[in-house]
Amino acid sequence: MLPSIDVIIVNWNAGQQLARCLESIPFSNDDLDLHRVVVVDNASTDGSREALDRRRLPLHIVRNQHNRGFAAACNQGAKGSKADYLLFLNPDTRLFSDSLSKPLRFMKLPHNRQIAIVGVQLVDADSHVSRTCARFPTVGWFFAKMLGLDRVFPSAFPSQIMTEWDHRASREVDQVMGAFFLVRRAAFETLGGFDERFFVYFEDVDFALRAREQGWRTFYLCDAQAYHKGGGTTEQIKPTRLFYALRSRILYAYKHFRWWPATGVLLGTMVVEPLSRVALAILRGSGTELRATLKGYAMVLGDMPRILQTAWRPRA
Numbered sequence: 671m672l673p674s675i676d677v678i679i680v681n682w683n684a685g686q687q688l689a690r691c692l693e694s695i696p697f698s699n700d701d702l703d704l705h706r707v708v709v710v711d712n713a714s715t716d717g718s719r720e721a722l723d724r725r726r727l728p729l730h731i732v733r734n735q736h737n738r739g740f741a742a743a744c745n746q747g748a749k750g751s752k753a754d755y756l757l758f759l760n761p762d763t764r765l766f767s768d769s770l771s772k773p774l775r776f777m778k779l780p781h782n783r784q785i786a787i788v789g790v791q792l793v794d795a796d797s798h799v800s801r802t803c804a805r806f807p808t809v810g811w812f813f814a815k816m817l818g819l820d821r822v823f824p825s826a827f828p829s830q831i832m833t834e835w836d837h838r839a840s841r842e843v844d845q846v847m848g849a850f851f852l853v854r855r856a857a858f859e860t861l862g863g864f865d866e867r868f869f870v871y872f873e874d875v876d877f878a879l880r881a882r883e884q885g886w887r888t889f890y891l892c893d894a895q896a897y898h899k900g901g902g903t904t905e906q907i908k909p910t911r912l913f914y915a916l917r918s919r920i921l922y923a924y925k926h927f928r929w930w931p932a933t934g935v936l937l938g939t940m941v942v943e944p945l946s947r948v949a950l951a952i953l954r955g956s957g958t959e960l961r962a963t964l965k966g967y968a969m970v971l972g973d974m975p976r977i978l979q980t981a982w983r984p985r986a
Contacts, residue, residue: 673774674703675755676855678747680740681719682712684761687899689721694764694897697727701771706730708747712737739869748855748863756858758851762899763792772894773852786857786886787878789846791837792898800898802847803832803890806879809931812919816943818950840892844882848874849898857886865925867980872918879926912966917977924981932981940970 677695681688688709697704710732711719719731732746748756755774759765773788792800805811807830814820814827828834832843851874861880864873878888916939923935944967951960970977 672701672703673755673778674705674753675757675770675774676706676708676748676751676753677704677757677759678708678710678744679759679761680710680712680743680747681714681761682737683714683716683718685716685718688718688761689723691759691761691763691765692722692727692729694766695727696765696767696770699771702774703753704728704770705753706751708732710734710743710747712739712743739866741864741868741870741873742866744873745863745866748858751855753855756853756855758848758853760849760898763849764897766895766897769850769894769896773891776889776891776893777852777854782889784885784887785889786854786881787846787888788852789843789888789890790850790852790894790896791890791892792847792849793895794898794900799837800900801831801833801835801837802849802898803835803837803843804830804845804847804875805832806844806875806882807922809923809927809935812923812935813938813942816938816946818946837890838892841890843888843890845875845878846888846890847898850896857881857884860884867921867983868918869914870918871915872922876922876925908962909965909969912962913969913973916966916970917973920977921981940967940974 679688679691692707692709695704695707705728707727708730709719709722712734713736719733722729722731734743734746738746744758755777757770769790773790776782777785777788789802792802794800811820811827811830815830819827820829824833861877861884865876868876881888920936920939923932927935944963947963948960951963
């Protein structure tokens, strides 16, 4: 029996990127059974959801009246799936002819049944391989990043992203980038999907860590490739992107660390890191970066009561 798959794409003003992504999905393939392609639109205003061609793919469109966030939209897209596998795919990606068939064949092998998550080799427009696998973040890593130590002393303070490895070999890893996130549906349902408290960012890290704690594994497969532009639609809103990145960091810390180190991450995020970011923007002479930093931190500070209320609330 052919492995069946649902492809889930969350759209927020992705423009032509979404159309090109859908065009790249191989509907007719002898190695797999494509059940559904679900586009969950988070209240886009650029006309991208209205311009979709429904003729070639088994396309289902979910229209949200407001932006529910990435994690919640992914869960919407996966709801009711009957497929063996779920592929969460960013709209700024494009698939190649074997981007689906190779990882599905890999996951079907009997000795790989404990592998719940697979990522593939992501390349840019010049076919350069991107470094996309990462380690689970620790309290020490968060502080190294706040102080910029991972950039100044990379050998002593390695980045969360595994930049020291060229990503030209397959291996088991902590986490693969959520731009191409292939998951066994059984594992996804056992874990209750993505934690919707993460509006965007860290939802994939959190999911991979919870999967590891339940005995599942994550694997990076270099034999298959997909194109990934990077940056996506969040390049449009840099202050908001910073706000959500910092918000998700605080939520992740309180969820996975003890109370006092999580509070240390909170204080470092709100006291130490703004100073280093502002200093770096001034040294670069970038007024745009400085304004985005100040606005992003002002948004975090204004939302702090709700962030802490969310962090301390058990997951639904």
